[in-house]
Amino acid sequence: MVRCTAIKMITEQSVQNKHLILIIGIGNPYRGDDGVGLRIAQDIKKKSPDHVNVIEQSGEGISLMDSWKDSDIVILIDAVHSGAQPGTIHRFDVHTQTIPTKFFHYSTHAFGIAEAIELARALKQLPQNLIVYGIEGKCFEAGTGLSPAVEKAAQEVLTRVRHYIQNVLPRKDTEYHEI
């Protein structure tokens, strides 16, 4: 699917950047399903092309704002707890949607992802394209490993993000597949 609306035109300057896409995995590997964002980021990193930069973060909002400030396309992946079925994949296009602040409160940070996005919006510092994947977790207790439903969702998000990466090449024409 060709997308020209939510994903804005990529500037010539950004195309020349080595890292066109920034992928941020968020979470704590010692808190069960909270580690799903980190796991996906690590898997993407294993086979990521040159135009993709993959980083891991704890979810502290100000650091997030800083890490995405030089990137035009940002994909953020984290666990969420909204009451939906474990393994549900939520997807937000930040330029067209507001993220409920309680959505990501399991990140444990008072100034977390939702706050960082809204503060960046207030200060006009949002990246040109910012997509957030939230994977509904089941268990956030101390421990390692993912619940089966979350593991399955992680594979699905991994496939979607890899597909996107493969279809956004550092080139000057501006047609991109939806993430």
Next chain:
Amino acid sequence: MKSRTIKVDYLARVEGEGALYVKIKDNTVVDIKFKIFEPPRFFEAFLRGRTYNEAPDITARICGICPIAYQMSSVHAMEDAFGVAVDGQLRALRRLIYCGEWIESHVLHVYMLHAPDFLGYPDAIQMAKDHPDIVQRGLQLKKAGNDLVALLGGREIHPINVRVGGFYKVPTRQELAPVAEKLKWARDAALETVRWTATLHFPDFEQDYEFVALRHPEEYPFNEGRLVSNKGLDISVHDYDNHFIEEHVQHSNALHSVQKGRGSYFVGPLARYNLNFDKLSPLAQETARSVGLSNVCRNPFQSIIIRSVEVLYACDEALRIIEQYEKPDKPALEIKPHAAVGYGCTEAPRGILYHRYRIDDEGVILDAQIVPPTSQNQKTIENDLWQFIPQHIKLPNDQLTLQCEQAIRNYDPCISCATHFLKLTIDRV
């Protein structure tokens, strides 16, 4: 008879999640419970059977805001066990990385979490709409701390460069130079921050606290010193367990830490400042005095000014260390593990963080004890609420709730350190 309950499901703008329960009958407070649900026991159990050199990276995961504090307390405990003293430039680099963590943690709290309370905004996002320049200053100032931690720690979040005996890699003077440039700006911004926070309006509120902090003969404390208080405590970190005890309370899974036979105590920026004012840099002392602070501050609402003074000190101290820096020959001292018990206590942004480890001859951890600062302040926070709520009891529920939240935020409680998920509930019945 009239009774009311205040309920707040989530305590906003504290790290983690908190639960507060207040019960009021006939304008009298009859019950207050500040709840924390889960102690860091998982990490203590998780450390058993791991080797001594894994402790810094594992414990750093307890908190995304103060990982350096966990790394510092763990490496000092291990070095204490094995009889190693890290000194010279390696010791200075440890102070330097701790400066970075104080800057980022304090600035986050001052600008994003605490200031909206005083300026009447529900959060920093709303505050940014009216005061974009102030919020931008906070963001840039925090960045100076982030850069320092990223350079010395290998990366900003969950740094990986700290090890028992020193570091895996140490910077050159040239690598530190650009950070120093940013710190010069940060020092000016910190000075402005002190002046700005001092203009806020503070409730008149003081108690007869026992402040506890590290004290070192030559410097404002980060990693070393004796544990002292304003009421006569003066002990080695080795004696911590003889003087402090963690008590289980029914409404909280986190243990309340108390001084044996003496009760609650107060740790964090106010305690450090009150017990170590004379060790602040001349610029930090002079600035504190210029905004009307004396060398003792007992009002926890004014902790926002004291945090700002500590940010100023951390910038000043970081610049001093960088100016005198010479790259050490080796990034770390050699460690030869043997069976021993080691104790470490350092000044996390929120106060003293105690670690104790028992190690076997192979360097394997047999048991671990971790006491985070928020566990230690928990009882004092409850005590504050017992005093504070009666003074404001006539306020409507929503306003009283906000005031209670603000009183809790005075302590910058890092509930993700003390526990992980803490629900906050204020009830009026």
